[in-house]
Amino acid sequence: MNNQLKTAALLAALSALLIAISYWVIGGSAGLIIGVGIAAATNLISWYQSDKIALAAYQAQPVSPSDAPGLYRMVEKLSAKANIPTPRLYIVPGSNANAFATGRDPENAAVAVTEGILNILPEEELEAVIAHELTHIINRDTLTQAVSATVAGAISFLAQMVSYSLWFGGNSRDGNRNANPLGMLLTVTLAPLAASVIQLAISRTREFSADAGAAKLTGNPRALAQALQRLDVTARQMPMQANPAFEPLLIINPLSGKFLGNLFRTHPSTEDRIEALLKIEQQLLTSV
Template structure:
């Protein structure tokens, strides 16, 4: 519940930032109304289109049970265990080892894995990864992350448009039209940074919950811990280069960026995730006796 409340607060902060930017840049009640409208439109757009966009960004291709029988049966088995509909299954044509889930709810969800992850993970570790992604679907994290990415993108786009107006037409701005010069400057400089920090914080909050859900679903926390370590090592060798806005969807950072620190990471440190999983393994073992 604590993670859910924190996620809701961060999403509210992100939407509030978009509204505030419109108010400061445009000025007065018009700016406020436009900001609320932008927040509503971006959230609605995320609700219906997020899965299609994410799958297109990663060039994911749908596969049937006949085309990928082992993978499909694994997703189907874990979905039954989780008591959710079997999501659509996709494979990403990349030798990078990674995976993600997308969709607004369990009835409209998809799980995608790269060719690379199928090549390097043994069955129990792959099962842990799939269970992690299914937990994201169960917890509606796929929608939460998509909304966060879309709103953050809208904020960055708005700031970019303001920057262009300052360079090419800023001198013609009439004070009677509203808007605050300080607000405009802060928008261009700080808004995209703040939006990114909030978006990444939302992603980090959800990863620990998905790891725990995977451990409970498979009963094998150590398998996911091994998978995360293996995936991190591979990601440093073969990064998955794509739109950074969709980085939070992946199970592990696709780009090595530890020097940026936790504030600018889309995922918690792998060491922290592994430690949490091993602690959970101890609890599950204790309950078994």
């Protein structure tokens, strides 16, 4: 529940940032309404096509039960236990070890795993990873990400509009004659940055929730902790060149080689996630 509240608060912060920028910089201009509408429509289309876009970005290939019978049985068993339809299953070619879930709801979901993760994880750790991805589907985290992307996209679009007005003198219209150019410049620079920071923070809270859900679904928090540790080591040795737009989908930060600090991480640190899982394990042991 704590992570749910954090997510709600962060979504509210994104919305508040959008409203503040709209009120302070653009006011009630028709251009604002059109701009937000375009940004929202663009992200809405992306939301409905998110599974296809993400799967294509990673060149994921669909697999049938006959292609990977053991993996299919694992996904079917966990899906039945979670009381959701079995998602479509895909395998991403390559030796990098990662996994992700996509789709707008449990009825239109897909789970993708890399060839690398199938090769390095023992069965119980792979099961924990699959449970993590199914929890993302159960929690409708793709919906949360779509909402945050929509609002963040609208903020970036508005900032771009303000940038154009600074260059072409548009700030003299629609009641903005007295706008502070320095303030507008700061808005253009900082608003998209703030939106990205909040959007990434939302992604991090959803990872903690998915880890906790996987621990409850399998009853084996340590298996996921061990899987994350193994995946983290592998990612450092063999970074995955992921599309930045889809990095939040992956179970582990692909570590593209750029150090941007905690504010710009798509995932919580692996150490923090493992610590949280081991606390859940202690809670399960004490409740027996």
